[in-house]
Amino acid sequence: MDGKVITLQDFLSKVDENESRKVKITHIDIENFGLVEFIRPREGVLLDYLDETIKAVDIQKEKIYGDSEGNENTVVGERENSKADMKKLVEASNKFVYKCCPMLQSKEVRDKFKGITPDEIPAQIFGNKKVMDLGNELSNIFDGATVQKEVEEEVKN
Numbered sequence: 001m002d003g004k005v006i007t008l009q010d011f012l013s014k015v016d017e018n019e020s021r022k023v024k025i026t027h028i029d030i031e032n033f034g035l036v037e038f039i040r041p042r043e044g045v046l047l048d049y050l051d052e053t054i055k056a057v058d059i060q061k062e063k064i065y066g067d068s069e070g071n072e073n074t075v076v077g078e079r080e081n082s083k084a085d086m087k088k089l090v091e092a093s094n095k096f097v098y099k100c101c102p103m104l105q106s107k108e109v110r111d112k113f114k115g116i117t118p119d120e121i122p123a124q125i126f127g128n129k130k131v132m133d134l135g136n137e138l139s140n141i142f143d144g145a146t147v148q149k150e151v152e153e154e155v156k157n
Contacts, residue, residue, distance in 0.1 A: 026141050028134065030126065038100040040142045049096035049139060056088035090128045093135030097122040100138050 006014075027035040059082040098104050098119050105118070113121050123131045 023141055026138070028137060030130070030134075033126075036101065036103060038097075038138055038141075039102060041096070041099050045096065045099050046139065046142055049092055049135060050143075052092035052095075053089060053135075056085045056092060058083050058085075086128075089132055090123055091119070093131045094122050095119045096135045096138065097126075097131055100142075 022040065024040050026038050028038060030036050059080060062079045062081060063077075098121060101122070103109060104121050104125070109121065110118060113124055116124060122134070126134065
């Protein structure tokens with residue numbers, strides 16, 4: 001940057017420019033359903049989803065000892081072990097998908113599933129695996145990862 005202090009109007013223009021680049025609405029083709037509309041959630045909802053998914057995965061690094069000469073005190077590598085708490089991943093995805101999908105929030109859909117909480121509706125309809133896939137896909141779309149990859153591909157071509 002040139003070190004020039006921007007004016008309030010310049011700042012507001014940049015805010016508008018950044019907001020206009022964000023994906024606000026997307027449609028995802030869900031098997032056996034068709035194109036379903038999803039709306040960008042508040043930033044806090046996206047952050048909660050990312051935080052909950054990170055907490056659901058435990059990654060531990062383990063040192064590997066021993067070399068070809070029998071030195072058992074020599075570190076020869078590292079192995080990464082991870083385990084995921086599937087229940088936490090599904091719960092995080094359920095909440096996120098529910099908050100992004102107006103159809104899931106409709107009174108008519110909620111009335112069909114009175115025996116469960118609204119956050120459980122997505123998995124009840126789509127299944128646990130699909131809900132986790134949807135959560136990941138929506139996170140990529142709304143967080144800009146997908147758009148960034150598309151832009152990089154366009155630049156390469």
